[in-house]
Structure formats: structure tokens, C-alpha cells
Amino acid sequence: NAGVTQTPKFQVLKTGQSMTLQCAQDMNHNSMYWYRQDPGMGLRLIYYSASEGTTDKGEVPNGYNVSRLNKREFSLRLESAAPSQTSVYFCASSGEAGAYNEQFFGPGTRLTVL
Amino acid sequence: GIQVEQSPPDLILQEGANSTLRCNFSDSVNNLQWFHQNPWGQLINLFYIPSGTKQNGRLSATTVATERYSLLYISSSQTTDSGVYFCAGGSQGNLIFGKGTKLSVKP
Numbered sequence: 057n058a059g060v061t062q063t064p065k066f067q068v069l070k071t072g073q074s075m076t077l078q079c080a081q082d083m084n085h086n087s088m089y090w091y092r093q094d095p096g097m098g099l100r101l102i103y104y105s106a107s108e109g110t111t112d113k114g115e116v117p118n119g120y121n122v123s124r125l126n127k128r129e130f131s132l133r134l135e136s137a138a139p140s141q142t143s144v145y146f147c148a149s150s151g152e153a154g155a156y157n158e159q160f161f162g163p164g165t166r167l168t169v170l
Numbered sequence: 171g172i173q174v175e176q177s178p179p180d181l182i183l184q185e186g187a188n189s190t191l192r193c194n195f196s197d198s199v200n201n202l203q204w205f206h207q208n209p210w211g212q213l214i215n216l217f218y219i220p221s222g223t224k225q226n227g228r229l230s231a232t233t234v235a236t237e238r239y240s241l242l243y244i245s246s247s248q249t250t251d252s253g254v255y256f257c258a259g260g261s262q263g264n265l266i267f268g269k270g271t272k273l274s275v276k277p
Contacts, residue, residue, distance in 0.1 A: 089264065098174075098256055098267025114264055115171075144211060158203060158218035159265060164211055 058082055060162035062147050068168045069137045077132040077165050079147030087150045088130035089114075089159065090122060092143040099146060105130055137169045172197045176257060176268035183275050188245045191255055191271045195238040199259035202233055204242050207254040207270070216242070216255075247275045 063078045081088065086107045091099035091114075101114030105124040119141060121133045130149075134141060145165045150157040173196035183189055193204075204216040217224050217231040219240065224231050228247075233240040240257055252275050258265035 096269070098258070098269050099265070100267070101264045104264055146213065157201065158215065160215060161205075161213040164213075166211075 060147055060149055060160055062145075062162040062165050064165060065163070066166050068170065069134075070170050071138060073137050074133070074135050075137065075167075076134075077145055077147075077167075078129070079131065079162060080129045081147075081149040081160075082128065083149060083151075083160065084127070085149035085151050085160075086127070087157070088124065089148040089150075090120075090130070090132045091146045091148065092116065093146060093164075094143050102132065102145075134167075137167075139169045141167065142169045143167060172199065172260065172266045174257060174259060174266050174268035176255075176271050178271060179269065180272045181274070183247050183273065185247060185249060185275055185277050187247050187275075188243070189247060189273070191242040191244070191257075191273075193240045193242075193257035193259075193268055195240075195259055197261070198235065198238060199261050200235075201261070201265065202240055202257065202259040203265065204231055204240070205256045205258065206251075207256060209253055213256075220259075244273075247273075249275045249277055251275050 060081045089104040090102040093099045103122040147162040148159045150159045175194045202220045206214045221235040228245045230243045254270040256270045258267040
């Protein structure tokens, strides 16, 4: 069991470039999440998917789009990267959305936008 | 939205010492977790504890849901305990994180 995996681990972009961060889980979880972590801060929710076929905005969705490709995979896309999007991005999954469900996190993607 | 406050923000311990980290919530939560972020940035699940008390080795946690706080106890600290400890909670599935407690354990 790999748990939650993320690719790539590191990425450097120039302002205006686009990229997609990939996330996959093998725990048969229904819900998946994307967070970002800025220096000295806790994580903040960007988007989440309560179940396959649904997505919803979190606290900081501007500048991002997501796709729940299937039950296993949830991708995060930056259409036109900006320096303010320099951050570490974490994907997470849980059995169900809503209450009473522990979230498990991937190793993170460290993104730098120049 | 829910606000999460963690204290203390920084903590320096000598190896072998005990410590208590606190997490306060501005509103009721029904999903509460504690994490350790190691120096390599990995988030490690410590406890899923919306209420009650749990123990895992040298670590234990207590959540008093009616008073909206949670405590993480670390006993006989080791240098490998160093890192940042986060609590996070929510009421609708997504987690709101505190800013963390940065723990440094000196040999």
C-alpha cells in the first residue's frame, strides 16, 4: 500500500506557465483534498472532492482548477502560474467527506514560480 | 469560519523532558487530528481524536470537545521528536489547521 502519492516532488516554473500536479490514492477512499502550505503556516484547503464526480472550493481556490479523474486520482492545475503560488502542495484523502473521517496526506510537491 | 490557535508557538526541550501542546478551537469541531511534520516536510498522522483520550507509546492526546480544546502530551522527549506539530479540525470534512508548535529537542 503506497497510500497517497504525488508527482512531481519538485517543480520550478516561470510566471505564466501552466502545470498539473498529480495525486493518487490506493486506499479506496471516496474523498480527496488539495492543500497548500506557505512558510511558517499551517495548511490551507484549495479544493476538495467529496466523491467521484464532485468538486468544491476550499479557502483559497483562486488561480487553480481541479479534476477528479476517477476514484483514485485527483489533479490540481495551475493555468497561469504566479509567484504568489510558490508553496508546498499536499494532497490528502479520507474515507468519506463530512465528519468523523481521518485524513491521510501525501509527501507534498514543492513548487517555485519565478 | 473556525479559528484554530496553537500554543506555544515555539518550544525547546532537553532530551528526556516532558511537554504539553495545546490547541483551542473557536467553535465546535467533529473532526480533530494531530500531525507531526518532520524536518523533511512529511506530515505524519499522530492522532484522530474528536473526543476522549488516546495513547500511542510516549505520545498521548486528550480532547475536551465541550470546551473546544485538545492537548498533546509528549513524554521522555527524543531528538527525533523535533519538528512542527499541527492540530487541525473541522465540522464539514475539510480541516482547518493551526499555525503549529515548533519543537526542538536538544541532546
